[in-house]
Amino acid sequence: MLLAIDTSTDDAGIALYDDGRVLAECAWHSGRRHAEQVLPLIDTLLRQLDATPADLRGLAVALGPGSWSGLRVGLSLAKAIALARQVPLVGVPTLDVLAYPHRHGALPVVPLVRLGRDRYGAAVYRHVDGWRRVGAMRNLALEELPTLTDAGLFCGDVDAAARDLLLQRLGAAAAFAMGADNVRRPAALAELAWQRLRAGAHDDLVALEPIYLGSPVKERGQGDTRHGPGAAGAAG
Numbered sequence: 713m714l715l716a717i718d719t720s721t722d723d724a725g726i727a728l729y730d731d732g733r734v735l736a737e738c739a740w741h742s743g744r745r746h747a748e749q750v751l752p753l754i755d756t757l758l759r760q761l762d763a764t765p766a767d768l769r770g771l772a773v774a775l776g777p778g779s780w781s782g783l784r785v786g787l788s789l790a791k792a793i794a795l796a797r798q799v800p801l802v803g804v805p806t807l808d809v810l811a812y813p814h815r816h817g818a819l820p821v822v823p824l825v826r827l828g829r830d831r832y833g834a835a836v837y838r839h840v841d842g843w844r845r846v847g848a849m850r851n852l853a854l855e856e857l858p859t860l861t862d863a864g865l866f867c868g869d870v871d872a873a874a875r876d877l878l879l880q881r882l883g884a885a886a887a888f889a890m891g892a893d894n895v896r897r898p899a900a901l902a903e904l905a906w907q908r909l910r911a912g913a914h915d916d917l918v919a920l921e922p923i924y925l926g927s928p929v930k931e932r933g934q935g936d937t938r939h940g941p942g943a944a945g946a947a948g
Contacts, residue, residue: 713763714770714909715754715793716902719746719786720778720806721825721869725898726750728757729906734899735761746785768797770914772905774896775803776923777825777833777849783922791917800914802905805923807849810868811837812900819887820846820864824874830854832869833925836861851925858882867894 713735716727724746725739736757742749758764773790776783787803794801810823815837825833834857835849852860854873858881866878867889878886908914 713767714772714902714906715768716772716774716898716905717750717754717786717790718774718806718809718896718898718901719750719782719789720774720776720896721782722779723896724750724782724786725896725901726754726757727898727902728761728763729899729902732903732906734902737897737899739895739898742782744781746782750785750789765793765797768793768799770799770905770909771801772901773801773803774806774809774901775920776806777827777851777925778806778922779828780922780924783924787920787922791920794917800909801917801920802908802913803915803920804901804904805845805849806896807833807835807868808837808845808904809898809901810896811835811845812904813893813897814865814867814889815839815843817865820861822860822864822866824857824866824868824870826869826871827851827925832857832874834860836864849923849925865889868896870894 713728713730718725722743724742727737728735738753771790771794773786790801806825807823811821814821820836820838822836827833832852834852836846838846840846857874858878863885865887870888
């Protein structure tokens, strides 16, 4: 059984998954209370299944982009459990998690995660030799969002300002996920991680780091394609 943990933003989630089946899933608005809420909810889901941490055979964690503090909580917890149980850990970019449920559509998919200070983490996903991210994840100001693609399905943290601008610039070529389709599902995180584990791949517990996409303290209009270890943290 695999445990998935997502604390990328104020919205958090956990899921339990095994061999292609979602056993349990919980997604909620956590605010800044990840550290006090996540572990008790993991215990609750395990109890609902009459399971214990000893039944875990793998861990998955959302790597960001997102909140600096939120990402640190999730990654630290996932590493601690993986180390204690001696099970493999898989890190999955948060934008991959948001895009994954929309992979069967014809349009490119553009997931957005708010980074604070009117900036967004974003990327483009499409079918090119299989479903995958095309190009780098980027840290963009609001006015830069229409430069990502000339047509696409936008999902995730698409607030009113982003929606209005995209409609103004792209017109009918901009489509938007509605309601529940914008929820970042921990079951999607679990499934993506499970696929990697089944292929015999996992991450190094020491080397795995959050994806921050660079500093949000930039002049408006300057994109940032940096990500990974050593990049400055996003607001959080």
